[in-house]
Amino acid sequence: MILDYDVILARYGEVAIKGPSVRRRFEGKLLHNIKSAFSCRAELRHGRIFIFPEDMDEALDRLSKIFGIVSFSPAVTAETGFDSIEDALREYIDELRSEGLLTSRTPFAIRCRRVGEHDFTSQEMAAFAGSVVVGEVGAPVDLGNPDLEIHLEIREDETYIYHRVIPGPGGLPAGTQGKVVALLSGGIDSPVATYLMMKRGCQVVAVHMDNAPFTGEEAEEKVEKIAAKLAEYSAGVEFKLRTFSYGRYLESCRKGAPEKMTCVLCKFGMYHLAEMVAEEEGALAIVDGSSLGQVASQTLPNILATRMGVNIPILSPLIGMDKVEIENLAKRIGTYDISVIPDGGCSAVPAHPSTASPPEAVMEASEKINVKEEVAEIFRKGSKTRIFS
Numbered sequence: 001m002i003l004d005y006d007v008i009l010a011r012y013g014e015v016a017i018k019g020p021s022v023r024r025r026f027e028g029k030l031l032h033n034i035k036s037a038f039s040c041r042a043e044l045r046h047g048r049i050f051i052f053p054e055d056m057d058e059a060l061d062r063l064s065k066i067f068g069i070v071s072f073s074p075a076v077t078a079e080t081g082f083d084s085i086e087d088a089l090r091e092y093i094d095e096l097r098s099e100g101l102l103t104s105r106t107p108f109a110i111r112c113r114r115v116g117e118h119d120f121t122s123q124e125m126a127a128f129a130g131s132v133v134v135g136e137v138g139a140p141v142d143l144g145n146p147d148l149e150i151h152l153e154i155r156e157d158e159t160y161i162y163h164r165v166i167p168g169p170g171g172l173p174a175g176t177q178g179k180v181v182a183l184l185s186g187g188i189d190s191p192v193a194t195y196l197m198m199k200r201g202c203q204v205v206a207v208h209m210d211n212a213p214f215t216g217e218e219a220e221e222k223v224e225k226i227a228a229k230l231a232e233y234s235a236g237v238e239f240k241l242r243t244f245s246y247g248r249y250l251e252s253c254r255k256g257a258p259e260k261m262t263c264v265l266c267k268f269g270m271y272h273l274a275e276m277v278a279e280e281e282g283a284l285a286i287v288d289g290s291s292l293g294q295v296a297s298q299t300l301p302n303i304l305a306t307r308m309g310v311n312i313p314i315l316s317p318l319i320g321m322d323k324v325e326i327e328n329l330a331k332r333i334g335t336y337d338i339s340v341i342p343d344g345g346c347s348a349v350p351a352h353p354s355t356a357s358p359p360e361a362v363m364e365a366s367e368k369i370n371v372k373e374e375v376a377e378i379f380r381k382g383s384k385t386r387i388f389s
């Protein structure tokens, strides 16, 4: 970064359409989350967040992971007035030229917005600033389809100059929508499902079932790395990972029920364990990475059978998405490269898992192996817990 930015103007979207009291709560949370992500002063002014960071590069990097922010612009501050804006603009133009963003052939536009009383209109200031650029560089003005837009945002006696509008992640500020228990495996899907619920403002307690001896140590390491990556999107709000030893339950499924039902019973037990965790943690829903028809346990009959007897909502934000869409999202959020690290898979998966287990058969098998008691025992033994913030 060459330009000597001193402030970032951040815009927030959905927060702004809420009623006054919800809006105040959301704005407060957003400010808190920003201040937790990096050292800065941040304040609300006229529906924008003005951020004065200690380290500009770090701030620009972290803001792309703060939910609630729609876009943000690093800016240079000038005193409002023709002379001072002209001076600041000339310096700004010099930097744009040295970065190759503005030449004598670059169609450009000045966009000017104004709050406060001034002795000029926005249009007059835009025309003035445009003439400075033309005089300095000779670039053509093109208001309809410019390659470069230079913004002047005039707020009372301060003017902010910027040209970059960097997209933020959108969504709602972390921590505004209560808590969920997210079933987190080392695979591609559940990190994306968890991310999507975080994007809607949820605080996450991630629950992982350690299936050793049917899985290796690599699976645990992957989940920790995935949790750390997801926690980058949770500034200001705790992100917890709880790992339970689940292998003995899988062993009971293999011994006490038809082999082809192992995966369905595995999932059945997971939801029940997640419900206990939710109660303990004060979470109101369970999240998983199911996508309809993707694997044997995700057919409609098996979705029905595995969720029997669970009394809180099980949210599956990926249910209607294709694998390629999910993978693309995983790449964008940074979990894909971790998820594809080979971990040997789960050796308890049968050669021919059932794709349509009748609910009665699942209930019968679950009673025979006493799932509720098995799972309660695992819960009582407790979890390995890591807090990321």
Ligand SMILES: Nc1ncnc2c1ncn2[C@@H]1O[C@H](COP(=O)(O)OP(=O)(O)OP(=O)(O)O)[C@@H](O)[C@H]1O
Residues within 6 Å of the ligand: 182, 183, 184, 185, 186, 187, 188, 189, 190, 191, 207, 208, 209, 210, 211, 270, 287, 288, 289, 290, 294, 295, 297, 298
């Ligand atoms: N070991 C585990 N610990 C916690 N949750 C799990 C575990 N294994 C599976 N899940 C949950 O169950 C969902 C479905 O898992 P399943 O193995 O049927 O499908 P998958 O497509 O391999 O999912 P993923 O890519 O998320 O691993 C996962 O998305 C996740 O939410």
